Amino acid sequence: MSDAPRPADGEVTYGSYLALDQLLALQRPRSKPEHADELLFIVVHQASELWFKEILHELDGLIDAFERHEAEFALFRMGRINALMRIVSAQLSALETLPPQHFAEFRRHLGTSSGSQSVQFRAIEAASGLREPQFMEVVSEHGEIPPLVQRALSRPTLQELFLSLLASQQVDLESLFTGPRPTILFFLAEALLEYEQQFGLWRFHHVQLVERVLGPLTGGTGGTLGAKYLARTIDQKFFPALWAVRAKFYGKPG
Numbered sequence: 001m002s003d004a005p006r007p008a009d010g011e012v013t014y015g016s017y018l019a020l021d022q023l024l025a026l027q028r029p030r031s032k033p034e035h036a037d038e039l040l041f042i043v044v045h046q047a048s049e050l051w052f053k054e055i056l057h058e059l060d061g062l063i064d065a066f067e068r069h070e071a072e073f074a075l076f077r078m079g080r081i082n083a084l085m086r087i088v089s090a091q092l093s094a095l096e097t098l099p100p101q102h103f104a105e106f107r108r109h110l111g112t113s114s115g116s117q118s119v120q121f122r123a124i125e126a127a128s129g130l131r132e133p134q135f136m137e138v139v140s141e142h143g144e145i146p147p148l149v150q151r152a153l154s155r156p157t158l159q160e161l162f163l164s165l166l167a168s169q170q171v172d173l174e175s176l177f178t179g180p181r182p183t184i185l186f187f188l189a190e191a192l193l194e195y196e197q198q199f200g201l202w203r204f205h206h207v208q209l210v211e212r213v214l215g216p217l218t219g220g221t222g223g224t225l226g227a228k229y230l231a232r233t234i235d236q237k238f239f240p241a242l243w244a245v246r247a248k249f250y251g252k253p254g
């Protein structure tokens with residue numbers, strides 16, 4: 001028996017504060033007997049969803065900061081969101097240790113579930129600015145658009161918010177890059193672009209993981225649209241105007 005004092009009833013402890021009894025009871029492999037790799041598969045997905053929750057929370061803060069025209073706070077939020085994106089990308093590496101023959105042994109237990117049904121992922125994409133017809137087709141693929149995604153779609157895109165912040169300070173996009181010294185708005189534009197890149201890196205890492213585990217993309221567990229869509233998503237842009245302006249310095253139309 002441990003000599004550690006028992007917490008008094010109602011006292012907040014590490015375990016109760018973090019609701020660890022509940023949290024650690026939520027990993028429920030379905031294979032019987034349990035496949036040794038199924039826990040890893042569940043944990044990486046669940047951890048990613050927790051980080052998506054936190055990213056959505058930070059995106060709310062970012063949108064508030066933009067709406068109040070607070071460039072410093074927007075930059076602070078962007079720095080954090082970029083750190084979080086690096087974490088979710090890095091987690092995918094753990095699943096690169098899942099050999100195809102092992103996944104094949106428990107894949108049927110996933111039923112029709114597929115990452116393409118991740119409501120939080122779609123809400124992040126929608127909040128960030130995806131509105132293209134192919135995206136709208138994908139968000140409504142599984143029936144009605146979920147309220148979290150609808151809420152994100154009802155707000156301005158990050159690019160619109162950034163451009164209206166610039167307008168409020170009578171700054172145009174091109175002049176961000178031509179002033180005598182970099183301004184906070186310039187660093188904010190760069191942080192937005194870094195977010196776009198981090199997101200693209202997640203997509204690229206994920207496509208590579210999928211091909212490593214399943215072979216060349218033919219179809220996922222969740223239907224046909226998702227797998228074909230995956231490879232095309234890497235070209236989608238949250239901030240086309242921020243990319244276009246960079247070409248102007250070389251005399252190219254943007």
Ligand code: HEM
Pocket residue numbers: 044045048049092095098103114115116117118121206209210213214219220221222223224225226227229230233
């Ligand atoms: C063994 C690892 C994995 C495999 C084999 C895999 C497979 C797939 C496949 C085939 C798709 C296309 C949709 C479909 O037809 O099902 C997909 C989409 C997706 N997966 Fe994964 N995935 C893996 C890991 C993960 C992880 C760890 C996450 C983190 C949450 C994730 C999130 C997603 C998301 C968000 C989509 C939709 C992406 C988009 O539409 O742009 N996947 N996955």
